[in-house]
Amino acid sequence: MRVETKRTLKRFFRNPSSIIGLSILVFFTLVAIFAPYIAPPVSPMDPSRKIHDPYTMPKISWKQEPIPPTTRKDAEIKFIAEGLEKYVRKVSEEELRPLARNIIEGLDYESKVEVYVKVSITKTKIKNYLKDHLDQLKEAGFVNAENLINSFFENDLVLAAKKSFEILPEFSKYMDSLETEIEKFRKADCIKVVKYGYPKLEYDYAIKVVKDFTKVKGDIIDWMIEKKLITRKPIRAVDYHLFGMIDGRDIFYGVIWGTRTAFRIGLIVTFFSTIIGLVIGSIAGYYGGWIDEVLMRITDVFLSLPFLVAAIVLTTILGTGLDKVMVAMIIFGWMGTARLIRGNILQVKEEQYILAAKALGVKDFFIIMRHVIPNTIFPVVIQASMRMGSLVITAAALSFLGLGAPIGYADWGALLNYSRDWILGAQGEVFKYWFALTYPGIAMVLFVLAWNLLGDALRDTFDPRLRG
Amino acid sequence: MNREPILQVKDLKTYFYTEDGIVKAVDGVSFELYQGETLGIVGESGSGKSVTSLTIMRLLDEKARIEGGEVIFKGKELLKLSEEEMRKIRGNDIAMIFQEPMVALNPVYTIGDQIMEAIILHQKVKESEARKIAIDLLRKVGIPEPEKRVDQYPHQLSGGMRQRAMIAMALSCRPQILIADEPTTALDVTIQAQILELMKELQREYGMALIMITHDMGVIAETADRVAVMYAGKVVEYGTVDEIFKKPKHPYTYALLSSIPRLDVEKQELKSIPGTVPDPLNFPPGCRFHPRCDFAKEECKNIDPELVEVSPGHYTACPFYKVLEGVEVK
Ligand SMILES: Nc1ncnc2c1ncn2[C@@H]1O[C@H](COP(=O)(O)OP(=O)(O)O)[C@@H](O)[C@H]1O
Ligand code: SF4
Ligand SMILES: [Mg+2]
Numbered sequence: 001m002r003v004e005t006k007r008t009l010k011r012f013f014r015n016p017s018s019i020i021g022l023s024i025l026v027f028f029t030l031v032a033i034f035a036p037y038i039a040p041p042v043s044p045m046d047p048s049r050k051i052h053d054p055y056t057m058p059k060i061s062w063k064q065e066p067i068p069p070t071t072r073k074d075a076e077i078k079f080i081a082e083g084l085e086k087y088v089r090k091v092s093e094e095e096l097r098p099l100a101r102n103i104i105e106g107l108d109y110e111s112k113v114e115v116y117v118k119v120s121i122t123k124t125k126i127k128n129y130l131k132d133h134l135d136q137l138k139e140a141g142f143v144n145a146e147n148l149i150n151s152f153f154e155n156d157l158v159l160a161a162k163k164s165f166e167i168l169p170e171f172s173k174y175m176d177s178l179e180t181e182i183e184k185f186r187k188a189d190c191i192k193v194v195k196y197g198y199p200k201l202e203y204d205y206a207i208k209v210v211k212d213f214t215k216v217k218g219d220i221i222d223w224m225i226e227k228k229l230i231t232r233k234p235i236r237a238v239d240y241h242l243f244g245m246i247d248g249r250d251i252f253y254g255v256i257w258g259t260r261t262a263f264r265i266g267l268i269v270t271f272f273s274t275i276i277g278l279v280i281g282s283i284a285g286y287y288g289g290w291i292d293e294v295l296m297r298i299t300d301v302f303l304s305l306p307f308l309v310a311a312i313v314l315t316t317i318l319g320t321g322l323d324k325v326m327v328a329m330i331i332f333g334w335m336g337t338a339r340l341i342r343g344n345i346l347q348v349k350e351e352q353y354i355l356a357a358k359a360l361g362v363k364d365f366f367i368i369m370r371h372v373i374p375n376t377i378f379p380v381v382i383q384a385s386m387r388m389g390s391l392v393i394t395a396a397a398l399s400f401l402g403l404g405a406p407i408g409y410a411d412w413g414a415l416l417n418y419s420r421d422w423i424l425g426a427q428g429e430v431f432k433y434w435f436a437l438t439y440p441g442i443a444m445v446l447f448v449l450a451w452n453l454l455g456d457a458l459r460d461t462f463d464p465r466l467r468g
Numbered sequence: 469m470n471r472e473p474i475l476q477v478k479d480l481k482t483y484f485y486t487e488d489g490i491v492k493a494v495d496g497v498s499f500e501l502y503q504g505e506t507l508g509i510v511g512e513s514g515s516g517k518s519v520t521s522l523t524i525m526r527l528l529d530e531k532a533r534i535e536g537g538e539v540i541f542k543g544k545e546l547l548k549l550s551e552e553e554m555r556k557i558r559g560n561d562i563a564m565i566f567q568e569p570m571v572a573l574n575p576v577y578t579i580g581d582q583i584m585e586a587i588i589l590h591q592k593v594k595e596s597e598a599r600k601i602a603i604d605l606l607r608k609v610g611i612p613e614p615e616k617r618v619d620q621y622p623h624q625l626s627g628g629m630r631q632r633a634m635i636a637m638a639l640s641c642r643p644q645i646l647i648a649d650e651p652t653t654a655l656d657v658t659i660q661a662q663i664l665e666l667m668k669e670l671q672r673e674y675g676m677a678l679i680m681i682t683h684d685m686g687v688i689a690e691t692a693d694r695v696a697v698m699y700a701g702k703v704v705e706y707g708t709v710d711e712i713f714k715k716p717k718h719p720y721t722y723a724l725l726s727s728i729p730r731l732d733v734e735k736q737e738l739k740s741i742p743g744t745v746p747d748p749l750n751f752p753p754g755c756r757f758h759p760r761c762d763f764a765k766e767e768c769k770n771i772d773p774e775l776v777e778v779s780p781g782h783y784t785a786c787p788f789y790k791v792l793e794g795v796e797v798k
Contacts, residue, residue: 021587031775056668120603153488168731286527288530351571351574352566352568352571352572353571353572353573353574353575353582355566355572356564356566356572356573356637357585358525358527358558358563358633359525359527359558359559359563359564359587360558360559360563360586360637360638360640360641361555361556361557361558361559361560362559362585362586362589362591363555365588366589368587370577370585374574374576375574375575375576387778410579
């Protein structure tokens with residue numbers, strides 16, 4: 001290695017801001033690379049994963065087509081549920097339709113929807129059920145079953161259910177699972193237990209969405225934060241949802257996979273817009289004359305369009321989506337680089353070593369590549385590294401306008417956007433939903449900061465104009 | 469001399485179209501350059517010497533337009549060549565070195581890199597081969613420890629060393645013509661002499677023709693065989709160095725000669741030419757030298773003097789050159 005290079009590298013790695021910036025970026029890079037291990041995506045191929053889902057409702061269901069039960073537990077619950085059916089108020093199809101439509105519209109991919117409807121199970125209903133099965137009970141050896149039933153229901157519902165074990169084992173299993181489900185829901189803030197005179201269980205309606213992955217390309221799935229339940233409310237950390245949930249989705253998953261999104265947006269957009277800017281700016285600056293005039297007027301036109309408006313117009317043509325937003329950011333993001341490089345080239349062009357190289361018959365292309373670019377590129381590199389960070393914020397703004405990442409996409413900006421309704425917390429509890437903003441917010445701030453620090457360090461070390 | 473000139477410039481005109489108006493930087497320049505000879509172009513700063521050389525090389529910026537004239541190199545009309553053909557001539561046939569060795573080398577590459585660039589480009593040799601050639605060239609231009617210097621950056625070299633490196637670069641493809649635009653102006657006097665000596669030596673060795681551009685009559689006396697004196701975009705006097713120095717036929721040449729500091733005269737008054745070089749946007753009417761000419765007559769304001777041959781090979785653009793006869797150069 002040349003002495004000069006060594007010295008420059010030494011200077012770079014002595015710079016505190018480069019060390020901090022690089023460390024953060026290395027951390028983010030590792031997170032991005034190992035995202036599938038840190039936050040494993042829910043694989044559609046692995047139905048057993050669904051068992052971990054604490055928000056699955058017992059299957060008392062309305063559905064169009066019977067779906068064969070996938071696990072033993074499901075089958076059992078279903079058996080009981082079918083038995084209970086006539087004691088449970090069935091929600092009519094009319095009631096369900098708008099509900100289902102809301103869900104489907106909120107979904108980010110084509111899906112099959114299975115709707116599980118609210119059950120309110122009261123003592124009376126269970127009592128009636130048992131009464132209807134008195135014969136069965138008596139056959140099983142409970143001679144004075146009627147008294148037994150009445151005595152159970154002096155106490156609360158769950159106890160009654162427990163006692164039912166002796167009478168109808170299946171029923172008790174159902175109640176057990178119901179109890180654990182209720183416990184989980186209670187922890188997660190999404191179940192209301194209301195008491196009217198008699199103890200009465202009442203669920204908020206709960207809807208389970210069964211994704212139909214057949215129509216989705218494999219790699220998209222990983223980018224989506226799986227929707228675990230329908231509630232807009234943030235849910236604080238529970239079980240393995242380390243950072244809590246927002247919009248029914250795991251924030252941790254979103255933050256981890258959002259690292260990949262951030263790098264993807266930053267790298268792709270910076271790379272392409274810098275290349276375009278470099279080409280246009282270099283040609284304009286190097287050749288000058290009418291070429292410069294034409295290219296710079298085009299640049300002015302692009303600059304005069306307000307970025308957001310232009311992006312909106314473009315996405316109406318191209319359609320929405322993160323890739324379209326990236327295209328828009330590239331198309332409307334090269335002008336700064338073009339102007340910067342042009343200015344630098346105009347300056348460098350006056351240098352005699354360019355004239356000297358020309359006088360030696362060096363080809364224009366090599367003059368640009370070997371003499372002009374190396375003496376003008378550093379400000380561009382620095383600008384690019386600063387832009388890496390801010391692009392993530394721009395993309396977030398576009399997602400916020402509904403142009404960018406679809407709902408549920410693992411993207412810090414999208415996560416923050418969901419959280420915006422909960423910034424103020426709950427009544428009397430300002431910080432109740434702190435987690436919804438804090439985790440994606442910290443990730444974003446660190447990411448932007450890291451790139452800016454790196455840019456600063458690069459400038460301090462390499463910019464030839466700052467070199468003594 | 470009956471030899472065919474290697475380079476012939478005929479009535480060259482290069483104007484700059486600026487916002488302020490037309491700058492007639494070169495407005496009628498003619499000269500010939502012969503194999504192995506040195507042509508000196510001399511004149512005050514701003515007289516159009518550099519623009520003349522850049523016009524020959526076709527390295528002018530986009531504001532400039534070549535309004536007329538011919539540049540004939542070995543029978544080829546350079547001004548009519550395509551850009552690509554011209555590029556092949558640059559460096560290969562005609563090379564150029566510049567005034568400021570401090571800025572004529574790219575700060576981000578080593579000396580070797582920059583010399584090798586030209587060698588690889590024109591001679592199509594491998595990099596290791598080019599490096600050897602570069603080291604040899606550096607040795608030839610008198611740079612000590614060329615094996616070490618070849619890997620150094622321009623800022624690690626002194627001005628004189630850089631100018632030597634520039635010369636090495638220019639000579640890397642053995643050009644037939646070397647244009648040196650004030651190669652020693654930025655250097656210390658002692659180093660100036662060394663560089664001039666080196667250039668003469670190399671010229672002899674390579675058999676090149678040299679165009680030595682300078683504002684310094686002393687440099688001309690040292691190096692040139694033939695001299696073109698330029699004033700305000702025009703060649704005002706043209707002849708062999710002996711003729712020019714001994715029998716100047718133009719008041720401007722006379723004034724330039726008078727301003728050379730002389731070692732043999734004690735207690736001399738350094739005479740500089742009164743007045744300044746005229747604004748090229750706005751040349752005085754008539755003979756452009758008349759506001760500063762010691763011999764100006766009233767009619768000088770109305771004439772447009774042409775170069776006329778006063779003795780074989782000696783031309784002047786002053787119709788009243790006879791006034792200088794018998795006048796001693798002070
Ligand atoms: N690029 C340019 N644009 C406009 N005017 C120029 C340019 N280059 C040179 N000139 C003008 O041309 C005239 C001659 O310049 P030059 O050839 O550099 O003089 P010198 O004899 O000192 O080398 C000067 O008056 C200068 O102002
Ligand atoms: S023409 Fe007149 S002004 Fe011009 S140089 Fe001759 S004497 Fe001087
Ligand atoms: Mg000059």
